[in-house]
Amino acid sequence: MTKLYLTKRGRIVEADGKRHELPLAWDALLNSEDLPAMLRDSSAWSKEHVGEISDADLLAPIGHQEVWAAGVTYLRSREARMEESKSAGGGDFYDRVYAAPRPELFFKGTPHRVVGSGGMVRLRADSKWNVPEPELALAVNSRGKIVGYTVGNDMSSRDIEGENPLYLPQAKVYDGSCALGPCVLVQTEPLPRQTEIRLEIRRGGDIAFSGKTALTQMKREFPELVEYLYRDNSFPHGCFLLTGTGIVPPDSFTLHSGDEIRITIEPIGTLRNIVM
Numbered sequence: 001m002t003k004l005y006l007t008k009r010g011r012i013v014e015a016d017g018k019r020h021e022l023p024l025a026w027d028a029l030l031n032s033e034d035l036p037a038m039l040r041d042s043s044a045w046s047k048e049h050v051g052e053i054s055d056a057d058l059l060a061p062i063g064h065q066e067v068w069a070a071g072v073t074y075l076r077s078r079e080a081r082m083e084e085s086k087s088a089g090g091g092d093f094y095d096r097v098y099a100a101p102r103p104e105l106f107f108k109g110t111p112h113r114v115v116g117s118g119g120m121v122r123l124r125a126d127s128k129w130n131v132p133e134p135e136l137a138l139a140v141n142s143r144g145k146i147v148g149y150t151v152g153n154d155m156s157s158r159d160i161e162g163e164n165p166l167y168l169p170q171a172k173v174y175d176g177s178c179a180l181g182p183c184v185l186v187q188t189e190p191l192p193r194q195t196e197i198r199l200e201i202r203r204g205g206d207i208a209f210s211g212k213t214a215l216t217q218m219k220r221e222f223p224e225l226v227e228y229l230y231r232d233n234s235f236p237h238g239c240f241l242l243t244g245t246g247i248v249p250p251d252s253f254t255l256h257s258g259d260e261i262r263i264t265i266e267p268i269g270t271l272r273n274i275v276m
Contacts, residue, residue, distance in 0.1 A: 001015070001185070001187070001267060002014070002015045002036065002039050002040075002185070002186045002187065003015075003183040003184065003185055003186065003268075003269075004022075004029065004039075004061065004148065004183055004184040004186055005019075005053055005058065005061065005182070005183045006026055006058070006059045006060065006061045006062070006063075006116075007053060007057045007058055007059060008057055008059060009021070009050070009057065010022070011023075011024065011025075011026055011029060012050050012053065013039055013045060014053075014183070015039065015040070018049060019049065019050035019051070019053070020042075020045035020046050020047075020048065020049065020050060021045070021046040021048065021050060022044065022045060022046070023044070023046070024044070025063070026061075026062075026063035027063040027064055027065075027237045027238070030063070030065070030139060030141055030147060030148075030184075030237070030238045031141045031142050031143075031237065031238055032141075035141075035147045035148070035186055036147075036186055036187065036188055039186060053182075054118075055117050055118030055182075055272060056118060058116045058117050058118055058181060058182055059116045060111070060114045060115055060116035060119070060179070060180045060181055061116070061139075061150055061180055061181055061182075061183060061184045062111045062114050062180055062240065063111065063237060064111060064237040065111065065235070065237050065238050065239045065240055066107065066108075066109075066110060066235065066239045066240075067107075067108040067109040067110075067111075067113075067114060067137075067152075067178055067180070067239065067240045067241075067242065068105060068106065068107055068108055068229055068239055068240070068241050068242070069105070069106055069107075069108040069135075069154055069172070069241070069242035069244070070103050070104060070105055070220065070225050070241065070242065070243050070244045071097070071103075071104035071105075071106060071244060072094050072097050072098045072103075072104050072244065073103065073218050073219055073220045073225075073243060073244030074213065074217050074218055074219065074244055074245060074246035075098070075217065075219070075246075076213070076217070076245075076246045076247070076248055077244055077245055077246065077248060079248075083251070093165055098219065102228065103220055103224070103225055103228055105225070105228060105229055106168060106169070106172065107169070107173065108154060108172060108173060108177070108178055108242060109173055109177060109178040112175075113173070113174070113175050113176065113177055113178055114178045114179065114180055115176060115178070115179050115273065116179065116180065116181040116182070117179070117181035117182040117269075117270070117271050117272050117273070118272060118273070119176075119179060119273055119274075120176060120273065120274050120275070120276040121153060121155050121176050121177070121178075121179055121261065121273045121274070121275055121276065122155070122174065122175060122176030122177065122275075122276045123155075123157075123255060123257065123275060123276070124157045124160070124170075124171075124174055126160075127157035127159055127160050127171075128159055128254065129157065129158045129159035129162075129254045130155065130156065130157050130158070130254055130255045131155075131156055131158055131248070131249050131253065131254065131255060132153050132154075132155055132156075132199065132201070132255065132261045132263070132273075133153065133154035133155070133156050133242075133245035133247075133248075134151075134152075134153060134197050134198075134199040134245055134247050134263040135151075135152040135153070135154055135197070135242040135243055135244060135245050136149060136151070136152065136191070136195070136197060136215065136242075136243050136265055137149065137150045137151065137152035137180060137240050137241065137242050137243065138222055138225075138226065138240065138241045138243060139184050139238070139240055140226055140229075140230075140235070140238055140239050140240070140241055141238040142234075142235055142236055142237060142238050144226055144227070144230040144235075146190075146222060146223070146226060147184075147186060147238075148184040148185055148186040148187070149184065149185045149187075149191060149265075149268055150180050150181060150182075150183065150184045150185065150240070150268060150271075151180070151181060151182070151263050151264070151265050151268050151269065151270070151271035152178070152179065152180050152240070152242045152263075152271070153178065153179040153180075153261060153263055153271060153273060154172065154177075154178060154242050154245065155172075155176070155177045155178065155179075156171055156172060157170070157171040157172075158171070176276065178242075179271055179273045180240060180271070181269075181271045182268075182269045182270065182271060182272075183268065183269060185267060185268045190222060191215065192215075193214070193215045193216045194214055194215070194216060195214060195215045195265065195266070196212055196213070196214050196265070196266070197212065197213050197214070197215075197246070197247065197263070197264075197265050198210075198211075198212045198262075198263070198264040198265075199211050199212070199247045199261070199262070199263055200261075200262040200264075201249075201255070201259055201260070201261055201262075202259065202260040202262070203256060203258070203259050203260075204258075208253070208259065209249045209253055211247040211249070212247065213245075213246030213247050214246075217246045218243065218244065218246070220243075220244070222243065225241060225243060226241060229241060255275050256275065257275055257276060258274065258275060259274070259275040260272065260273070260274055260275075261273045261274075261275065
């Protein structure tokens with residue numbers, strides 16, 4: 001198992017329980033001709049062993065990549081989107097896109113809007129109904145090849161999106177609206193369909209909400225999503241693609257400032273963020 005971390009110290013590879021610095025820049029790493037093979041070559045590592053990595057050391061594992069997202073890829077997401085937007089006459093849109101050949105894909109963020117594990121995610125000041133969306137994120141190189149996986153949090157303002165589906169960019173894209181981390185798991189084979197995604201939201205030391213889903217609940221396949229994203233679109237540095245959420249808190253729930261969000265996908269790890 002090989003993991004890539006971007007830290008305040010630099011790029012770090014973790015393999016077989018050992019951690020070493022890498023001299024290559026992040027963008028060059030993700031777009032290597034054969035990233036797994038390059039990382040297996042210990043001659044590319046620094047000789048100095050790196051100790052434990054804490055949240056305080058971590059940066060979001062992103063360089064110049066854009067972040068995109070796929071919507072309504074889980075039945076639970078379809079139901080939630082239809083319910084929140086029915087008064088605006090948009091409920092039928094989400095039912096149609098769930099069944100359509102073409103997936104919903106939308107721009108999520110530029111690197112400066114993304115925080116890493118341990119960082120602060122934000123609530124929009126003009127929104128009163130906000131939730132995290134725990135998702136598996138694909139690391140895709142410039143050639144459209146999936147090279148790794150990380151944990152993603154697609155922060156969303158449900159009241160803004162529900163008011164009118166055309167307000168989706170405002171509900172989804174703002175400073176601190178996305179988190180990625182704690183690392184990129186690099187492997188050529190896809191994650192097992194039984195892989196679980198777990199969400200836990202803590203408030204004042206108590207669990208305010210928890211839930212879980214599995215990749216078996218996804219309607220779309222990862223190569224399908226990537227193929228549509230890369231149609232007539234170029235990503236010179238590669239990109240990250242959030243693959244949708246199957247965990248939606250009840251309509252009565254909204255995030256509060258100070259909440260702690262924990263999203264766990266094994267074997268990647270846990271993405272932990274505090275709400276600002």
